[in-house]
Amino acid sequence: MRVEFYVLSTATPADRQRAACQLALKAWRAGMPVFVRGADQAQCEELDELLWHFKNDSFVPHDLHQHNPQAPVVLGLDEPPATSQGLLINLNPALSPHLQQFSRVIEIVNQEPQLLALCRENFRLYRQKGYDPQRVEL
Template sequence: MPRIEFYVLSSTDAEGRLRAACQLALKAWSAGLPVFVRGSDEVQCGKLDELLWTFKAERFVPHDLHHEAPLSPVVLGIDEVPSAEQGVLINLGSSLSPHVERFSRIIEIVNQQPELLDACRENFRTYRQRGYDPQRVEL
């Protein structure tokens, strides 16, 4: 059963969610885990792709969009089936991934935007209804 954590940011800044996703992807990849970052749409995946090149000048995070290289250490996608199992899912979408069971760890990144808060609360409830024990982590 995957470990599920909701990382809660104190701001409403959408860019802050993307930066947090990049930092968490770097940390998981550095620990040797495959990472799938699930964006809300192709535009957000494109922003993540660019940000992963620039957010840490001294570190390179090997990444690709799923349709370009699904076996990259860090994969950016939406609802594609991840090629690697038992890795980390960083979910920036507003709903649960259809592939929850393929991951050993799931991180949902929440900020204080009202619509996102509502969606993430619903995700939290859904995880509990499915028998998971999601945890809240304040950032």
């Protein structure tokens, strides 16, 4: 499994959500199933709304897990993905309990101090689990 930490230069939560939408669009266009894991239900609902209008010239087929777990882009929390070997975009502060079901994981990091500390810990946890996480500057 490929694990990447995409690092944003800002501390704005909205930039983190916009990056998640852009990455979901790119992966979906490449034919990969996508599971965006939010920190809580409110964030999932914000992402659901953002995916409708973050890019005027394109549409990302998506739904909340409880409504359609088979959607090309699924927004959820700790539910197992309906399709394995896809992309997990993790916005949750903890690692997913279903890591083995994904072929790729992207953690999106911004410069907010508390989130940076959590992401550093996640980086260490991935290493402890035998993964080789990579850092990608955005």
